[in-house]
Amino acid sequence: MKTLKYLLTGIVFGIIMFKSEAASWFRIFEMFQFDSFHMYGIIGSALATGVLGIQLIKRLKLKSFSGEEIIIPPKAKGWKNYLFGGILFGLGWGLAGACPGPIFTLIGAGFLPLILVLAFAVLGTFVYGILRPKLPH
Amino acid sequence: MELIMQPWPWYISGPLIALVMFFLIFSGRNFGMSGNLRIMCAALSGDKACDFFRFDWKAQRWNLVFALGAILGGFVAAEFLSTETAVAITEGTIEKLTQYGFTDGGNAYLPEQLFSIESLSDPYTILLLAIGGFLVGFGSRYAGGCTSGHAISGLSDLQLPSLIAVIGFFIGGLFMVHVLFPILF
Numbered sequence: 410m411k412t413l414k415y416l417l418t419g420i421v422f423g424i425i426m427f428k429s430e431a432a433s434w435f436r437i438f439e440m441f442q443f444d445s446f447h448m449y450g451i452i453g454s455a456l457a458t459g460v461l462g463i464q465l466i467k468r469l470k471l472k473s474f475s476g477e478e479i480i481i482p483p484k485a486k487g488w489k490n491y492l493f494g495g496i497l498f499g500l501g502w503g504l505a506g507a508c509p510g511p512i513f514t515l516i517g518a519g520f521l522p523l524i525l526v527l528a529f530a531v532l533g534t535f536v537y538g539i540l541r542p543k544l545p546h
Numbered sequence: 547m548e549l550i551m552q553p554w555p556w557y558i559s560g561p562l563i564a565l566v567m568f569f570l571i572f573s574g575r576n577f578g579m580s581g582n583l584r585i586m587c588a589a590l591s592g593d594k595a596c597d598f599f600r601f602d603w604k605a606q607r608w609n610l611v612f613a614l615g616a617i618l619g620g621f622v623a624a625e626f627l628s629t630e631t632a633v634a635i636t637e638g639t640i641e642k643l644t645q646y647g648f649t650d651g652g653n654a655y656l657p658e659q660l661f662s663i664e665s666l667s668d669p670y671t672i673l674l675l676a677i678g679g680f681l682v683g684f685g686s687r688y689a690g691g692c693t694s695g696h697a698i699s700g701l702s703d704l705q706l707p708s709l710i711a712v713i714g715f716f717i718g719g720l721f722m723v724h725v726l727f728p729i730l731f
Contacts, residue, residue, distance in 0.1 A: 414573070415608045419615015420622060422566045427623035428550075429559030430633050434656045439639040441716075441723040447556050452697060454560025455567075459702025462568050473574045481571070484690060484700060484707035491707045494688025495696075495714020501681025502715060503722030504674060504730075506656070508693040509579035509686060512679075513613050515656070517620030522661045525672065526679035531590075533683025534583040538598035544688065 426514040434506025441503055490546040501533075551629045567698055575608060578695035580686035582613045631655040646731035674730065689714060 426432045431451055440448035465471065466479050473479050484491075502508050505526050507515060512530065515523040537544075554562075567577040585603045589610075592599035624631065632653050640651035648657045658665065665671045686692040689711045691700060697715065700708025 411608070412611050415611040416615045416618070418566060418569055419612035419617075420619040421615075422563075422612070423616035423619015423621075424623040424627065425554070425559055425562050425566070425619075426616065427620050428554040428627060429556070429563075430553055430655075431559065432620070432655075433633045434660065435633045435635045435639070435643075435651060435654075437719075438643065438723060439635045441719045442639055442642060444636045444639045444642075450556030451560045451563070452693075454557050455563040455698050456560075456701055458561040458564035459567060459698060460704065462564060463702050463704075466571070471572075474572050475574065477574060479571060479574075481576070481703050483703075484705050487707065488710050491689050491696075491710040492714045494685050494690065495711040496685070496718040496721075497681050498685025498689055498692060498711075499715040499718020499720075500722045500726075501678045501683075501685055501718075502693075503719035504726075505678030505682055506660075507682070509583060509682065510616060510692075510694055512682070513579070513582075513616040514620035514623075515661075517617035517622075518624035518655075519621070520656055520661050521663060522666055522671075522675055525666070525675050526682070529676045529679030530683030530686075531583050531586050533680035533685070534580075534687045535587045535592055535595070535599075535683075536680075537684045537687040538584075538587060538592060538596050541596070541598050 422510065423514040423517060426511050427518055432507060432511035432514045432518070437502065437506040487546060490544070493545065501530075550627055553634070563698060564702070567694075567702070570612075576695075577699045578609075578691055579613065579616070580683075580692040580695060581606065582609050583683050584687060585610055646727055648731075685718070 429451055430436045431448065436448055439445045471479060507526065509530065512523050512527050516527065570577045585606050588599040588601060588603035633655055635652055643651040648659055650658050660671055660675065691711065696708040696711040701712060
């Protein structure tokens with residue numbers, strides 16, 4: 410039952426990614442050219458809704474579906490890993506035109522070369538795990 | 547139904563993404579797609595190689611199921627919920643793309659040059675896709691999250707580290723598209 414819940418939520422997410430065109434390489438290129446408001450509108454309106462909802466959760470102390478306290482874990486302090494990792498991610502995002510969510514969605518939509526992108530994304534994650542102790546954080 | 551079959555406007559899509567995040571939060575989870583890449587490393591015996599993959603990944607199986615759903619959602623959207631999948635990018639963008647040799651801007655969902663099956667017979671294209679994927683995986687884990695974990699979840703919670711990460715995303719993306727594209731394409 411729980412599995413089905415996450416499967417359905419994932420399906421909804423995949424449909425949104427595809428239909429919003431956030432999974433389109435062209436839209437990502439266009440965003441980095443500042444030629445269209447579309448992607449900024451998606452991220453901006455998601456954020457506006459997100460900020461509002463998180464504030465409501467915190468101020469009204471809303472409980473989860475199972476009645477537990479909702480805890481949103483804060484990210485660890487620091488800046489190096491966020492900035493350096495962020496830049497590397499951005500380079501990949503600009504080139505492959507897909508962040509991890511859309512990579513999955515595009516495979517389902519039938520763009521099979523994204524399987525190669527996914528395989529190398531897993532490899533990149535693995536190499537990060539190996540190099541982690543040597544990287545500035 | 548007609549409206550669903552069209553591309554969805556940003557003001558519908560954005561809030562819907564936030565709703566997905568809230569559904570996960572109210573289920574006691576969090577929204578972060580790149581976490582799946584780490585889970586896959588652990589599930590593929592990465593735990594034998596280093597500590598970073600030694601964690602109880604089975605407790606996060608829900609996220610893999612979510613990713614599987616994202617794959618199925620792509621299939622459903624492309625097969626049953628779209629009459630036309632060409633992305634109507636702006637004329638200016640189409641022109642810039644033509645300079646880099648991308649001739650199908652405005653007529654396709656993804657550029658054929660990079661994402662058609664035939665393109666995989668070109669070693670240079672394989673190299674570009676591999677580098678792109680590698681950077682997405684390496685960078686998102688180094689930064690502790692990707693677009694969903696930082697740009698949506700973290701910024702919604704007004705977390706400074708997420709703002710730094712998102713600034714990094716844009717520095718990298720802008721550098722790629724404006725400085726490296728003229729060299730690569």
